[in-house]
Amino acid sequence: MTHPDHEKGEDSAAPRYIWLAETLKKRIAANDPPVGQLLPTEHALCETYDVSRHTVREALRLLAEAGLIVRRRGAGTLVISTESKAAFSQRLGNVDDLMQYARDARLTPERTAMVALESTMARSLGVAPGGEYMKVSGVRGVPGQPPIAVTDIYIRADLAPPVEKIVEMNGLIIEWIATTRGIATARVDQSILAGAMTEREAEALGCEPGASALRTRRRYYDQGGRVIALSDSVHPGDRFVYEMTLLREAEF
Amino acid sequence: MTHPDHEKGEDSAAPRYIWLAETLKKRIAANDPPVGQLLPTEHALCETYDVSRHTVREALRLLAEAGLIVRRRGAGTLVISTESKAAFSQRLGNVDDLMQYARDARLTPERTAMVALESTMARSLGVAPGGEYMKVSGVRGVPGQPPIAVTDIYIRADLAPPVEKIVEMNGLIIEWIATTRGIATARVDQSILAGAMTEREAEALGCEPGASALRTRRRYYDQGGRVIALSDSVHPGDRFVYEMTLLREAEF
DNA sequence: AAGTGGTCTAGACCACTGG
DNA sequence: CAGTGGTCTAGACCACTTA
Structure with a gap:
């Protein structure tokens, strides 16, 4: 034919x-x-x-x-299925785009320390306690304006960068680990919840204690399902909105 | 060769x-x-x-x-670009999976009405005011337990279903419009923010007024960029977490 | 009208899986 | 080992864009 x-x-x-x-x-x-x-x-x-x-x-x-x-x-x-899945998707350039921060709203690290993840923190972040991590605390925002987030990042100890490198990495820690350590992030779980600010958080963000806050917690995993890093961010409810766009994927 | x-x-x-x-x-x-x-x-x-x-x-x-x-x-x-985009994506079965509600946490409509979108509401939802919409208000949750959301949905008037159909649609309004009206959703914009509950919302959710709330607003667009529907949901901060997973896409 | 990418055929060899 | 999907060739016609 x-x-x-x-x-x-x-x-x-x-x-x-x-x-x-x-x-x-x-x-x-x-x-x-x-x-x-x-x-x-x-x-x-x-x-x-x-x-x-x-x-x-x-x-x-x-x-x-x-x-x-x-x-x-x-x-x-x-x-493996009778109906097409994945009708919608959110597409991002890198994991930092997840929150779609303004381009220059980078993380400014303020403190770093090696810590063992104690159980309360581990539970709220959703991982097993006891691992050794480098904890990096900082604020995010454009210089000269009130910050839009306070962030704690926990980097698995054996992947952590030298302390003096942290500042110049400009918040792209995950990308640094991928290129330098050769361990790419394969999956990110994110939880978003609302709550009230603690006193410490309120002070760092220039808000009143108890003000409403948007809290995001992330777990970064490598291909084998091992934790690469964890993060915990608090955003002021009155000046931060998390926006995302989902596109329908091409169907035939 | x-x-x-x-x-x-x-x-x-x-x-x-x-x-x-x-x-x-x-x-x-x-x-x-x-x-x-x-x-x-x-x-x-x-x-x-x-x-x-x-x-x-x-x-x-x-x-x-x-x-x-x-x-x-x-x-x-x-x-069109020098670097591969879309390194990560969130994949969903349908737009209702967006919030990953428990499977039977469907919307229970309580009131419907035809309304013109007044300017305050339009601005907070992010669209031009003045359109004619069917407004459906209801709560979401599993029967016998405190609800996890109060939701207002605004459906473009010419696409709105008959009132008596609303209940049996079980919250899958967008899917109903796609199959019945032949207008598929091509894009969804979602905003997530934190704030305090109004009195009316607190009562519907069984919370105290001023309790922290996670608020999500969505705009559903068709292929041509026309609004299909809008939604506005309020979730109690103490018993609702929005969880999402992003996967790294295959790279070659 | 010439040239582009989109579809399609009829072959071929290969790497891999399974009995 | 026979059979599977993965890669590859050398052609062909078509729908579409651009001039």
């Missing part, structure tokens, strides 16, 4: 690989190959739908991107 | 298209084709690097996924 204006029923306008992807998507949604089972092989799909292998692979690529299948060389194509 | 164990200097183990993608990435990073300029055509790249068009396209696909280039049929391949 030399592709003579393919006759596919309805979607005659769509490319073949898109039509094929939609067809397979419907089959999967109808449990034709149920979750946990293998899809027919590429070769079989070529024969069944009378298309080239390239077209089949293009269609399967769409299904894989949609999270419906996983493909393993030598083993086959496994159905 | 019949592919005789390609000689590429170092990365001899990597596939050609990955090696090519990395090569082009370095060139772009060095402003070889600067941002705003066109990359050589696929045909030219085939000749320059002595690979097939398929291999070139596979490499360019990686660059496009990394956000370095955009490709336009007939026009060429435009360099």
